[in-house]
């Protein structure tokens with residue numbers, strides 16, 4: 099079993115529990131390396147990202163927990179950073195996110211469409227459908243192209259270590275109601291994003307939260323994991339835990355999938371370092 103859990107959320111963003119509860123549960127579960135990756139602050143308000151004024155307290159609390167529990171578990175602090183191609187966001191993140199001392203950053207695309215402040219397609223299916231209709235004229239191929247285009251840009255331009263849930267665009271695609279993952283256009287979009295990721299040296303996560311949300315495959319789907327393997331893109335295992343009991347959600351299922359694919363999801367270097 100993987101003994102790390104590095105994609106986690108706490109009450110600093112939309113997670114359910116205090117950071118200390120995350121650490122205590124991780125110790126109980128026999129996890130050796132736990133990392134915090136709250137949704138990073140943004141220059142506009144949402145109900146799921148950390149308010150900018152809380153960032154110092156977040157980093158101080160992680161440092162305090164490291165002091166208190168460091169002999170029982172390795173604690174890392176990072177952020178899950180949104181990629182939004184807008185100068186106001188880039189400027190804000192340069193000063194408030196990328197300038198901070200963090201052990202790692204998970205880069206994610208949750209926002210799509212052409213409005214600003216932008217809309218997240220991840221929060222509700224109604225919102226996903228609204229963005230699809232208003233910004234892409236209802237055309238799923240165009241929306242997906244914009245999604246994977248942004249994933250590729252993020253890998254190329256921003257200082258992130260891990261690409262979060264790389265095929266999140268399938269979030270509401272239960273029973274392939276919006277598109278088929280076997281469509282040639284879809285495969286081409288994914289391949290282009292993977293080529294950019296491979297060139298960037300970033301890691302990709304196998305994120306088990308897709309199973310938690312009722313999808314039949316994790317993020318990303320099995321064929322994409324196999325392509326990552328072929329392209330030498332390192333894979334790490336993530337639960338995207340929003341509550342302590344999710345820290346190792348479906349890890350066994352994920353590990354059997356990884357071993358079937360011949361993928362070794364060992365502890366990444368940013369979590370293993372000792373300083």
Ligand SMILES: [Zn+2]
Nearest residue numbers: 178206262263
């Ligand atoms: Zn995310």
Ligand SMILES: [Zn+2]
Nearest residue numbers: 105107178338
């Ligand atoms: Zn997350």
